[in-house]
Amino acid sequence: xxxxxxxxxxxxxxxxxxxxxxxxxxxxxxxxxxxxxxxxxxxxxxxxxxxxxxxxxxxxxxxxxxxxxxxxxxxxxxxxxxxxxxxxxxxxxxxxxxxxxxxxxxxxxxxxxxxxxxxxxxxxxxxxxxxxxxxxxxxxxxxxxxxxxxxxxxxxxxxxxxxxxxxxxxxxxxxxxxxxxxxxxxxxxxxxxxxxxxxxxxxxxxxxxxxxxxxxxxxxxxxxxxxxxxxxxxxxxxxxxxxxxxxxxxxxxxxxxxxxxxxxxxxxxxxxxxxxxxxxxxxxxxxxxxxxxxxxxxxxxxxxxxxxxxxxxxxxxxxxxxxxxxxxxxxxxxxxxxxxxxxxxxxxxxxxxxxxxxxxxxxxxxxxxxxxxxxxxxxxxxxxxxxxxxxxxxxxxxxxxxxxxxxxxxxxxxxxxxxxxxxxxxxxxxx
Ligand SMILES: Cc1cc2nc3c(=O)[nH]c(=O)nc-3n(C[C@H](O)[C@H](O)[C@H](O)COP(=O)(O)O)c2cc1C
Numbered sequence: 001x002x003x004x005x006x007x008x009x010x011x012x013x014x015x016x017x018x019x020x021x022x023x024x025x026x027x028x029x030x031x032x033x034x035x036x037x038x039x040x041x042x043x044x045x046x047x048x049x050x051x052x053x054x055x056x057x058x059x060x061x062x063x064x065x066x067x068x069x070x071x072x073x074x075x076x077x078x079x080x081x082x083x084x085x086x087x088x089x090x091x092x093x094x095x096x097x098x099x100x101x102x103x104x105x106x107x108x109x110x111x112x113x114x115x116x117x118x119x120x121x122x123x124x125x126x127x128x129x130x131x132x133x134x135x136x137x138x139x140x141x142x143x144x145x146x147x148x149x150x151x152x153x154x155x156x157x158x159x160x161x162x163x164x165x166x167x168x169x170x171x172x173x174x175x176x177x178x179x180x181x182x183x184x185x186x187x188x189x190x191x192x193x194x195x196x197x198x199x200x201x202x203x204x205x206x207x208x209x210x211x212x213x214x215x216x217x218x219x220x221x222x223x224x225x226x227x228x229x230x231x232x233x234x235x236x237x238x239x240x241x242x243x244x245x246x247x248x249x250x251x252x253x254x255x256x257x258x259x260x261x262x263x264x265x266x267x268x269x270x271x272x273x274x275x276x277x278x279x280x281x282x283x284x285x286x287x288x289x290x291x292x293x294x295x296x297x298x299x300x301x302x303x304x305x306x307x308x309x310x311x312x313x314x315x316x317x318x319x320x321x322x323x324x325x326x327x328x329x330x331x332x333x334x335x336x337x338x339x340x341x342x343x344x345x346x347x348x349x350x351x352x353x354x355x356x357x358x359x360x361x362x363x364x365x366x367x368x369x370x371x372x373x374x375x376x377x378x379x380x381x382x383x384x385x386x387x388x389x390x391x392x393x394x395x396x397x398x399x400x401x402x403x404x405x406x407x408x409x410x411x412x413x414x415x416x417x418x419x420x421x422x423x424x425x426x427x428x429x430x431x
Pocket of ligand 1: 017018019020021022045046047048095096097098099110128129130133162
């Protein structure tokens, strides 16, 4: 009987992406694999997430990207073990010099290596790097060791490299990689056809569990004027707050997005209120609460703690020096909590705390501020905080031990946070 299905139809293929300039080509690989009928799960090292956004890979693969070997699935199974057990093939493309070394030595501290170690599936490796890196005896040695494990190596091609040189090191053409994966699974049965044995796919029909809700979100950084040209600002991009607003909209909520400076597109479907300074943000937040119809206030904005006591009406001329006298800004969250407490049906109050270093202070901060939930993150950690697509946060629920969440895309953090907001609201209603 002739086989009418393509070799990848119904197969579960893992695509491991590491931190090479060629990582952008991984988006094309997902498209080729899915067009060939494969069910694709993307695994990315934290460095890869600097080169291509997990959101892009998530959207193309229709699966949450796995970024961390510590990550658990929503049902608490260990993510990389489930993926490893169900995989029909693993394609690592592009594979960095660092990853080849880690894999050759079995160092399981990134999601791609940990998954390969845990899987009996065939592995196809496509190195991509600068020509000298590729020629180095260490790299050659690591590649030979991977061949020794039975891994198929798809050699890179000759061409212009990111370093400006021309040489061997360009990621092999995606069509060659697809052919290598097809060859790796040829003649083998599908290992885990039951979708329940695989990590869950994203349900396209997002549950409308926030329909009828009004959620007020703050995002971005405030800018406190020194003069008409200069200001005291911060490095917030607004990504986290915008991710919360988008997730709430997707789940059916009406969203008011009060924003300072942002460097990401804002969702048109939200009511947008621009508030450049902390004082303007305070006014907008208190006004939004005054209608007493908000179900949740999620304060993800990075609000300045201090502002210049006086802002010069005209641009200050260059001088030998300048001493600014600063005064504290209002504590918007504390004021909002005080207003909410006077309401018959107070909104769920959520604060964010950006720290650098230890998060020891945040539990005390959550209790002091009187919030229902506090999301704390160490913005000095790689893959966390300002300007990144990912975040690693600790959720503080006053009276309970802190919950350290694994590194996730900001969209995943947003959805998980909204699940908790919903739970607080449901809890309050049942009391
Ligand atoms: C712009 C840029 C491009 C890079 N491209 C490559 C590459 O193609 N191959 C490689 O092995 N390393 C490359 N690197 C270095 C890796 O990103 C670095 O070794 C990193 O630690 C790899 O992390 P990962 O293997 O955990 O993803 C690049 C670095 C930069 C800044």
